[in-house]
Amino acid sequence: MKNNELHIALVQTSLVWEDPDQNRENLSKKFTLLPQNVDLVILPEMFISGFTMTPGNISGSEGQKTVDWMLMEAQKHNTAITGSIPYFGNGQYFNRLLFVEANGKVYHYDKRHTFILAGEDKVYQAGTEQLIIDYKGFRVNPMICYDLRFPVWARNTQDYDVLIYVANWPKPRIVAWDALLKARAIENMSYCIGVNRCGKDQAGYEYSGHSAVYDSLGERMVFTEKETIIYATLKKGHIETTRNKLRFLEDRDEFILKL
Known part of the structure; x- marks a missing residue:
């Protein structure tokens, strides 16, 4: 049976530079504050390191260690956990979002739009595929930071219900963050969630x-x-009522992405 509500927790936190062990320990302590009914915990971008352009300073084994830690915490708190980390695999680094469920399922999405101003494109391999997760009756589309500036990549052609952005979005450009999150929600007729660090x-x-x-x-x-x-409850009925009353998505343009 599909759920009608999704209870989410947004963890806005500071991060210790390139110190996975300390960041995981800090987050584990924060998780002890979670109420029992949370279905999904959302962490910032690169939550084990900060937005590092020197991922070689972190052991390549930290990717799997973090997956194992997420699985342990998800099972302990009976929730799903998502956020991105610098991940080493197949001889390359990725800014990889992980979505881990309490039942042991693990999904990943590699950041499509690497941030050129910081040289992220020189360090991390860009992803080529979107990820849609069916979770507790909601279709969830998770993305990462700079992806927020590219509405075509997020265009709701797959009838998702929830759009998520995890980020390290700096203060000087925070006005854009606020405006674009709101815009992505309106144009896609979905919930839009943004979790940034501090x-x-x-x-x-x-x-x-x-x-x-x-x-x-x-x-x-x-x-x-x-x-x-901070916490919020997403309601499936809100999505269905809004889309049935305001049928804007029926007029969306058809297109094919060339990657």
Whole structure:
């Protein structure tokens, strides 16, 4: 039977530079604060390291160690966990989002749009495939940070219900983050969730958070600038009612992406 509600937790946190063990330990402590009914915990981009362009400073084994840690925490708290990490595989680095369920299922999405201004395209291999996850009656489309600036990549041609962006989005461009999250929700008639980090990193960038959830009409449901966990309940009925009343998606353009 499909669920009518999805209870989510957005973990807005500072990150310790290139220190996977400490970041996992810090997050494990935060998870002890979670209520029992949380279905999905969303972490920021590169939550084990910060937005590093020197992933070679981190052992290649940290990818699997983090998957194992996510599985352990997901089972312990009976929830799914998602967020991205620098991941080494097949001789290449990826900015890889992991989506791990309590039942042991593991999905991944590799960031399609690597951030040229930081030289991410020189370090990390860009992904070529989207990921749609059917989870507890909701179709979830997870993406990463800079992907937010590219509406064609997120266009709702697959009838998803929830669009997620995990990020290390710096304070000087936070106005764009707020505007684009709202726009992605409205144009795709879906919930849109953005989870950003806070604090400062080793490279000198400051992050002001602004993690938030928007409904399919672009109304902001929750928001924070603090280091904290915020919660929201997504309702399948809201999606169905909005799309049945306002049939905008029926007029969407048809196109084929060339990668």
